[in-house]
Amino acid sequence: MRRVFVGLGSNLGDRAGYLRAAVRALCRGPGLEVVAVSPVYETDPVEVEGEQPAYLNCVVELECGLGPLELLRYCQGVEAALGRERKGEKAPRTLDLDVLLFGEERLEHPELTVPHPGVGRAFNLRCLADLDPGLYIPGRGVVSGLLGGADLEGIRALGEVLEPC
Numbered sequence: 001m002r003r004v005f006v007g008l009g010s011n012l013g014d015r016a017g018y019l020r021a022a023v024r025a026l027c028r029g030p031g032l033e034v035v036a037v038s039p040v041y042e043t044d045p046v047e048v049e050g051e052q053p054a055y056l057n058c059v060v061e062l063e064c065g066l067g068p069l070e071l072l073r074y075c076q077g078v079e080a081a082l083g084r085e086r087k088g089e090k091a092p093r094t095l096d097l098d099v100l101l102f103g104e105e106r107l108e109h110p111e112l113t114v115p116h117p118g119v120g121r122a123f124n125l126r127c128l129a130d131l132d133p134g135l136y137i138p139g140r141g142v143v144s145g146l147l148g149g150a151d152l153e154g155i156r157a158l159g160e161v162l163e164p165c
């Protein structure tokens, strides 16, 4: 079993509903056990072109008996099942699942880069620090230290925590 962190994001439609449905789908995943869910934050879009609605983001911690590509495929299946519309790279989306960390593994595969290149985005660091401030991100450092250097403007706590399962 690996300790895995999956980032959830939504900036279209019923954003909280999509995150809730994604957590439920992860709970049902074969070989997956949801350990914890971070608080939900409303976050200004980063690294996008033009105007976009604000995201809701959170991170789910899992015990994972799947291989990394199996986990990616499961996450992509969840996105598809919940009706993700792909209107292009970084376009607004109903639901995005990112494999942020897979144990302490570093992977470079045509379909999967781990740690996820966006793991250091401030909203991910905020959520990861809520789950485990001492968490080590391979090649980057410990989450609490990274969070100290992050710009947290544009990240608003909603006071909402999704039920783990």
Ligand SMILES: Nc1ncnc2c1ncn2[C@@H]1O[C@H](COP(=O)(O)OP(=O)(O)OP(=O)(O)O)[C@@H](O)[C@H]1O
Pocket: 072, 088, 089, 090, 091, 096, 097, 098, 099, 100, 110, 111, 112, 113, 114, 115, 116, 117, 118
């Ligand atoms: N760690 C990862 N988690 C999820 N997808 C990944 C990962 N590494 C590579 N990918 C690949 O990224 C591709 C594009 O994903 P997606 O359309 O969600 O990107 P994006 O959301 O526009 O940008 P970002 O990658 O910054 O979230 C996927 O088809 C997947 O194969």
Ligand SMILES: Nc1nc2c(c(=O)[nH]1)N=C(CO)CN2
Pocket: 008, 009, 010, 043, 044, 045, 046, 047, 048, 055, 057, 090, 096, 123
């Ligand atoms: N705040 C925020 N910004 C983003 C996000 C996201 O989940 N939250 N995802 C992106 C592409 O996946 C691009 N920009």
